[in-house]
Amino acid sequence: MKINVHVLGRYGISSLLLAGCCHFVYAGQTIYQLRDSNGSTLLTNKKSRYNHLQVEKKTYYPDSNIHSYSNWGSSEASVLPSYSRNKNAYDSIIRQASQTYGVSEGLIKAVMHTESGFNVHARSPVGAQGLMQLMPATARRFNVSNAYDPQQNIMAGAKYLAWLLKRFNGNTSLALAGYNAGEGNVSKYGGIPPFRETQDYVRRVTSRYQNLYTEGLSTNSISPSPASSQGRIIASSDNYSTGSTTAANIQAAKYQRQIIAQADGSFTDAPAGSYATANATASAKIYLSE
Template sequence: MIKILLLCGLSVFSVYSWAQSSKPHFVAKPSNKSVLGSSVKSSSSKPALTAPSQVYHYQNADGVVVFSDRPPETGHYQVRIYDCYACKPNSNINWQSIPLYTQQYKDHIRLAARTYQLETALIRAVIHAESSFKASAISKTGAQGLMQLMPATARELGVTDAFKPSENIQAGSRYLAQLLQRFDGDITLACAAYNAGASRVEQYQGVPPFAETKAYVERVNILLQRYRKT
């Protein structure tokens, strides 16, 4: 029998819900375009329960599966991100100075850029915003790998292993290129669709008025401008 140990206040229900969720998860990016509408605020007066921004998943020496906000001192583990890395509206990260990942997966990114006629800087900005370059990242909605592909989307794109950097980057870049074509080359709208869904972008005729999407779009744009200079 496999035992599960939950640390840092994570409930069995929250882990089960996270594992079972099929909500699409994609990213967004900003530019000079205005954002339509205002952020939607919850009408609930109850304080929202918060989970760690990322959770470490591993098996301890006794064979117990552990979910914790701290990595193990030794051994292998997976990083499970509970929120889109660049989507948290009240993030205290300085996106103008946060270190960039300029060398990681260079060959894979260059190949994807050539294949789908994308800027390497844009691919890096999206990967940075999605997973902070963690190939084993899993979101609370089940999105996987560097470019946070949902399992259904990964299958549609022919991915057999979403945690394999070469496959993930190729598939994520292909999807991003499709969104750029759909939105006439508008990077802002394509990235907003990557985060919130293309139908939402079309519904609002611009970046959807969701706080997380707007934050994501702004931060991807900052990262894009910075990666273009490297």
């Protein structure tokens, strides 16, 4: 079978002229099957260049984000040492994206953890870029001009997740499968596609979300810490009672409430000696404005 390949446009292969049939998949593009005057079949993603030919079939191949990703360490929590300092560096953008598009902060961070290990310069062998590993077609779809810019990358990744969650009626597993393998493949197979990479991806992100980020972006330490050590005390109350009346604690504990100005400009009224863990905290946050 003789195949003439015409290289046109920025996509590399724009058309194939062949005297027979050929299996052709082009992610993120519509492929048109045209009939030439000599009876040959023409496959192209540039229909406008062949308006004189009859369209026999057109097929859209959704963009796919499937690519090999790193485990980023032997445990769910670990990342490569060189990027461990970045684990919380983008939390403010994640929070903004969450509020803008209504996607859980923890889910966005779990996807980022799995996709790039918090490496802002990450690039996969198939071209996925940045923290949320956006494929070029996905970046264009969400108007990203620089996929390595954290703000643009995270906002686009969250917007795509929001779109997928809406499409799949809030089913997080299907949304994650769509993020990795393309929404077309999820629809085609009626669920998580039978791709080992995608199935592993969904398990990995879900596990990190449930075990690391289900409480959002909280990264408080487990050890106790006096409230006065968090910042400058700007106001203090008299001792107050917790009101506990359990048999084990008839005598109510006493704490002194304080308003503390922290180094980052925020305020807290955490009582002295309070405890905080990844899953619970005794601290109460307050926000003051002039």
